[in-house]
Amino acid sequence: MSVGLTVVSGSGHTWRLTEQIGSGSEGFVYGVDDAxxxxAKLVPDPPDPEAYRRRVARLVRQRREPRTVGLLAGTPVRxxxxxxxxxxxxxxxADGVDGYVMPDMRHAxxxxxxxxxxxxRRAFLPRATWATALRAALALARLLGELHAEGYVVGDLKTDNLWVGESGRVGMADVDSWQFTDGREVFPGRMRTPGYTAPERLGAAIGTPPDTASDDFALxxxxxxxxxxxxxxFAGHPxxxxxxxxxxxxxLHGRCRIVDRASVLLPRSVPPADLLPRRLAELFRxxxxxxxxxxxxVEWAEALAxxxxxxxxxGCAVNTRHIHTVERPWCPWCDQTEHGSDSYPDPPQEEA
Structure with a gap:
């Protein structure tokens, strides 16, 4: 779909779309000429155009409902x-393409x-350490827990619809693909992504609705x-x-280092499995x-907090970027470095 489009709301307000800034399996995201x-996200060929229009309209309306107002509170919006x-x-x-206007997550x-x-990380988040990753994990778990508490199921939780800030704040997009109810009507989730789909959904027919347990797997x-x-x-050769x-x-075959160390072969340069605190390792298992x-x-959020x-x-005495749990007597990132890779290297001399 080319740029230079104009979109109009039901009340007649118009926006001019600028460059295409993203695309996914269902739609395209464009910049909007606005202060x-x-x-704006446009979805050219939804499976059921009328159902999609109704889905978006209900989400727009729910933005003003108590359960959603709380989710949207705070700055920046998540x-x-x-x-x-x-x-x-x-x-x-000829028939128009439907979509919606939403906050630009790139703003924060x-x-x-x-x-x-x-x-x-070095290019865009040069101050990030393992503590930043822990804070991002906590923020994501808390956000998902809040969504579940209010009756929303993400259904297609993955890296591509998530955002992160320098301090580990987390935001989420693709709200129009979520599963939710409005009155007695259920708007089912449809999407799933390789690598983030729970095993029970892998064997199910396309279109099988997700649930909170499948979100918990992706989390x-x-x-x-x-x-x-x-x-x-689930990386690694059998x-x-x-x-x-x-x-x-x-x-599907349960090949996972943290569940069964002998089930997969991985390069020695990957981060060591024993860098994890015991309580987190048990949650992963x-x-x-x-x-x-x-x-x-909620359980993840409590453990991460x-x-x-x-x-x-x-901290590590050798590299200030090497932060790790106190349960580890020595630095796991230095161990990784000895095998040819460093996930949190020192910054270049001119950045120090």
Whole structure:
């Protein structure tokens, strides 16, 4: 879809769209020519256009309801919530394309993936340490717990719809894909993403509604990526000699280092598994084993908050960027460095 579009709300207000700044499996995100930090999402071909218009309209209305007002409180706003429904007004789109205007998360956040790789951290979040990752994990768990408490299910929780700030604040986008109710009407979640889909949904038919437990699986994956410098918990070649197919294949077969160290083969340069505090390692085992109940977002938030209490973190005498739990007698990041990689290297001399 080309830029230079104009969109119009139901009340007749118009906005001119500028550059395309993002795209996903369903739609495109554009800058908006407005004094306020706004962007617009357009969805050209929803499976059911009328249902999609109704979904967005209900979310716009819910923005003023008590359960949502609390979620949107505070500065900066944590959710790219639909502010108003819009439709393209140009003559080249005979039937128009539906979408909505929402807050521009770039105003206060950076893409979540910037916290998950060494090069992106150095370029965009140069002061980030493992403590920043812990704070981001806590912020994400708290936000998800609040959403669940108010009856929302994200359904497609992944790095691509998350945002992070320098201090570890977290924001979330793609609200229009969530599962929620409005009165007696249920608006089901539809989307799922490889690597962030719970095992029970992998074997289910496309369109099977998600639930809070499937969100809790994706949360655990994301927390693992945050705390192990981007490493996916189901990364690794099968240790039985079979071919690596995908994260999802490893999920289905229970190949996960933290559950069964002998199930996968990983490079020695990845962060060591024993860098995790015991209580967090146990939550990961519960989250990724195929038996028992997964930890909820609230349980994750409580455990992560405990690891950020005074006295629970210590610094490394060799590298000030190497922060780790006091449960580890020596620095896990220095151990990683000895194997050819450093997830939190010292800044270049000119930045020091």
């Amino acid at each position: 306020r930090p706004l962007v 959710l790219a919530w639909p502010l108003v429904s819009v439709r393209t007004a140009d003559s080249t789109a 956040f950076q893409p979540f993936n910037h916290l998950l790789s060494v090069s992106a 655990a994956v994301l927390v693992h990526q945050l705390l192990l410098a981007g490493l996916h918990p 240790a039985d000699g079979g071919d690596y197919l995908s994260y999802d294949d490893n999920v 519960r989250a990724f084993a195929h038996t028992g109940r997964r930890p909820t977002a 405990a690891e950020l209490r005074p006295g629970r973190l210590k």
